[in-house]
Amino acid sequence: MTAAGNEHGRRAREIALPSGAGSQATFGPWRPGSDFLTSLALLAPAAILFTVVIIIPILQSMWISLHDWDGLGEPRWVGLANYVELFGDPQFYVSLRNNLIWLAVFLLAPPLGLALAMLINQPLRWMGIAKSLFFVPLVLAPVTVGVVFTWFYDPAFGLLAPIARAFGTTAPAILSDPSLVTWGIVVAAIWPQTALCMILYLAGLTNVDEDLIGAGRIDGAHGFSLFRHVVLPQLRGATFIAFAVSVVGALRSFDLIAVMTQGGPFGSSSVLAYQMYEQSIFSYRLGYGAAIAVVLFLIVAVFIAWYLRRVLGEEARN
Amino acid sequence: MNMFSKGANRRQVLAGIAAAGTTLSMPAIAQTRRLVINSNANNKLRPVFDQIVAAFEKAENCEVQVNYADYESYNTSIRSFLVTNPPDICFWFSGERMRAFVRRGLFEDITDLWEERGFFAPTGALSGALAVENRQYGIPMQASFWGIFYRADILERAGIKAPVADFPTLIEAGRTLRGQNITPFAIGSRRPWTTAGWFDYLNLRINGLDFHMGLMGGQESYLDPKLSSVFDRWQEAIEAGFFLENHTSYSWEQAAAFYNQGTAAMMLLAQFARGQMTPEVLDASDFMPFPKVDPAVGNFEEYPVDSLHIPARAANKELAREFLAFFYQPDNLAQWIVPEGNLPPRNDVELLNRDKFLEKGMALLAAADGTSQFYDRDTDPDMAQAGLQGFQQFMVQPGERQAILERLEATRKRVFQQ
Numbered sequence A: 001m002t003a004a005g006n007e008h009g010r011r012a013r014e015i016a017l018p019s020g021a022g023s024q025a026t027f028g029p030w031r032p033g034s035d036f037l038t039s040l041a042l043l044a045p046a047a048i049l050f051t052v053v054i055i056i057p058i059l060q061s062m063w064i065s066l067h068d069w070d071g072l073g074e075p076r077w078v079g080l081a082n083y084v085e086l087f088g089d090p091q092f093y094v095s096l097r098n099n100l101i102w103l104a105v106f107l108l109a110p111p112l113g114l115a116l117a118m119l120i121n122q123p124l125r126w127m128g129i130a131k132s133l134f135f136v137p138l139v140l141a142p143v144t145v146g147v148v149f150t151w152f153y154d155p156a157f158g159l160l161a162p163i164a165r166a167f168g169t170t171a172p173a174i175l176s177d178p179s180l181v182t183w184g185i186v187v188a189a190i191w192p193q194t195a196l197c198m199i200l201y202l203a204g205l206t207n208v209d210e211d212l213i214g215a216g217r218i219d220g221a222h223g224f225s226l227f228r229h230v231v232l233p234q235l236r237g238a239t240f241i242a243f244a245v246s247v248v249g250a251l252r253s254f255d256l257i258a259v260m261t262q263g264g265p266f267g268s269s270s271v272l273a274y275q276m277y278e279q280s281i282f283s284y285r286l287g288y289g290a291a292i293a294v295v296l297f298l299i300v301a302v303f304i305a306w307y308l309r310r311v312l313g314e315e316a317r318n
Numbered sequence B: 001m002n003m004f005s006k007g008a009n010r011r012q013v014l015a016g017i018a019a020a021g022t023t024l025s026m027p028a029i030a031q032t033r034r035l036v037i038n039s040n041a042n043n044k045l046r047p048v049f050d051q052i053v054a055a056f057e058k059a060e061n062c063e064v065q066v067n068y069a070d071y072e073s074y075n076t077s078i079r080s081f082l083v084t085n086p087p088d089i090c091f092w093f094s095g096e097r098m099r100a101f102v103r104r105g106l107f108e109d110i111t112d113l114w115e116e117r118g119f120f121a122p123t124g125a126l127s128g129a130l131a132v133e134n135r136q137y138g139i140p141m142q143a144s145f146w147g148i149f150y151r152a153d154i155l156e157r158a159g160i161k162a163p164v165a166d167f168p169t170l171i172e173a174g175r176t177l178r179g180q181n182i183t184p185f186a187i188g189s190r191r192p193w194t195t196a197g198w199f200d201y202l203n204l205r206i207n208g209l210d211f212h213m214g215l216m217g218g219q220e221s222y223l224d225p226k227l228s229s230v231f232d233r234w235q236e237a238i239e240a241g242f243f244l245e246n247h248t249s250y251s252w253e254q255a256a257a258f259y260n261q262g263t264a265a266m267m268l269l270a271q272f273a274r275g276q277m278t279p280e281v282l283d284a285s286d287f288m289p290f291p292k293v294d295p296a297v298g299n300f301e302e303y304p305v306d307s308l309h310i311p312a313r314a315a316n317k318e319l320a321r322e323f324l325a326f327f328y329q330p331d332n333l334a335q336w337i338v339p340e341g342n343l344p345p346r347n348d349v350e351l352l353n354r355d356k357f358l359e360k361g362m363a364l365l366a367a368a369d370g371t372s373q374f375y376d377r378d379t380d381p382d383m384a385q386a387g388l389q390g391f392q393q394f395m396v397q398p399g400e401r402q403a404i405l406e407r408l409e410a411t412r413k414r415v416f417q418q
Helices: A003-016 A035-064 A081-087 A090-106 A109-120 A127-139 A142-153 A160-166 A181-206 A210-218 A223-234 A236-251 A255-260 A272-282 A286-317 B010-028 B046-060 B071-084 B096-103 B111-116 B120-130 B152-157 B167-179 B193-216 B226-239 B252-261 B271-276 B279-284 B317-327 B330-336 B356-366 B381-396 B398-415
Strands: B034-039 B063-068 B089-093 B139-143 B146-151 B183-185 B264-270 B285-288 B300-302 B305-309 B370-372
Touching: A035 A286, A081 A286, A090 A181, A090 A236, A090 A272, A109 A127, A109 A181, A109 A236, A127 A181, A142 A181, A142 A255, A181 A236, A181 A255, A210 A223, A223 A236, A236 A286, A255 A272, A272 A286, A272 B381, B034 B046, B034 B071, B034 B317, B046 B063, B046 B317, B046 B330, B071 B089, B089 B096, B089 B317, B096 B305, B111 B120, B111 B317, B120 B139, B120 B305, B139 B317, B139 B330, B146 B152, B146 B300, B146 B356, B152 B279, B167 B183, B167 B226, B193 B226, B193 B264, B193 B300, B193 B370, B193 B381, B226 B381, B226 B398, B252 B264, B252 B271, B264 B271, B271 B356, B279 B285, B285 B356, B317 B330, B381 B398
Parallel strands: B034 B063, B034 B089, B183 B264, B300 B370
Antiparallel strands: B089 B305, B139 B305, B146 B264, B146 B285
8 A cells, every 4th residue: 555545545534533533542553544453454364363273272282281181081280290201201212313313314305306306407308207207206195105115115015025136135124123114214205305395496496597597607607516606596495495394394204104104113113293193192191192292392493493583584684 | 154143134034944943843753863873894894784774774764874984093083073073873892991981971871771671681791891880881792702713724734733732832833834934823013902912812821810800900010920921931932933024014914915825824813814814715724712821720711892882972862772772683783793703792693604713713702711802902091002012012022021011010000090
């Protein structure tokens, strides 16, 4: 709205006000039609929704985590006992370690996605088909990916067994080995994640300025130095988003674990999100599950704080 | 929608009143009586249940809606639907898993139905599985029996005499089979409940029913020295190469493929195992009880009983009672137990598929001195979750026994402290 239009609107409303109605409330920020009131009205739906579906459940989870509750009876106040138990629970450290493995491996997704994007962004014939093939894992539901990889790993009937036999060895039973199982699941998970990063970079590459590349060439840059100093800086936005979705994806990993191993064998492939689900749903310990949720939330919050600082900082600079 | 809101015009209001009128008069018309049933029945059982439901709809002139759900997801969602959106009837398990809901006031007391329709006489001792303090909270649908299914052809070829009399003989038989490159037992522990069959049976055969049920109820300790011989025998079997390699990678259904192939010779499972066998393998198979370990201990068997219940907050409790009575007729039960080869829940049911398995299962239970249901049905769900995971770990890493038992004991103390 232009300043003039705004001014006109205000005057019109003042005229429309019946005499005597011009009480205190019609001045200052609460005056009808003021910018403040308009922005409040526009913000309200999002703010209310956010409060109801995000803020209140978070606070409720925190409250539940201070109780012993089976989800049906009366919650019993236990203070910080759930947290004390959690920090002494060996399963918690197994889950935390697995979350870190997920995080470390998922950080490979953006560079892999970038490499793929550079590879298939070339104007060659049949590249469209190559693009769609690389795009496939993103279209598949995570459950499908999990089931396919479970079959692939099956030590007796899976595809991995004959492949290993062709090389003269026996394939390890990946999903049965406590030290391999998480890696096996992460490999399945990074497949669609790489495709996602590739898409982000492909979108970024369409915005790369041809003139800048030309200018770089004239200045003697070619090959890797051209990529490093001219192309990559222009992909900063895509890189940032790719890393952000990969970090969040690693921390909230759940579906593939539920499909492929249910956290097993004996909890060795569990992560915090899965442990929370298992405790709440199968062991009927909603308080303990909520405590795990709160710890996971705090870990994610650290990352989100960093993310928001970057985003807000960037916006302030522009 | 509020039909008296300002925006509604006269015609809408009239239509609304007309609609409300029909709704109000509905209960008077028998045709519109509706019954909602939530079920975890599998694909083999659904057609039979649908048939019984159709007959009931005709007999009572009512409408029945059956919501079938996948077994695993049903078992996790029942707690929420009992509270938020209860059906009129639900499938569940008798024993401790039923009692957990009864204690929380979620199941209707139907002792009146039992007395009125005379269910106690034909049901016999089984009625105790549906009772809490002498009140009945459901009706039994069917029962399972557990034991060792074996490939008679393979055992004969290996020179092993079946049924095997005692545990040392079973270990010997296992060694013989291993020597011929045959896995003695096909087991799939990806969902770890299958491992509890071994724990339950060894504990029942070594320490008897009273100690076992005491352990299930939280009165006995997991560090009790009585349990050492249970885990010693189990470890003996593990070290003799009894179990399928990489069994944590397979579900029990996948593991049954090895049995069908003939690379594994036996399975410790309930009668539903036959559902995974090919017709030829079913012919070549036979059934034997879990062998004796301590000859002084009586014959205690696993005997899980599935059941039907009326949620306490059901809308149509009267019609639901009618359905239970209808379902519990011997003729309907006779059909119902055929697909899975179950045992009937009452003694006047005509057996339509009297095969060798059913005969042996009935003989097994007739000779039993007492029964348990199964580990995850007899103990608290929270305890069961930890226990099954512990047993699974023990079967892979028997060296971790002490750490596992200490973890289970800590869980027992926490779960049963109240």
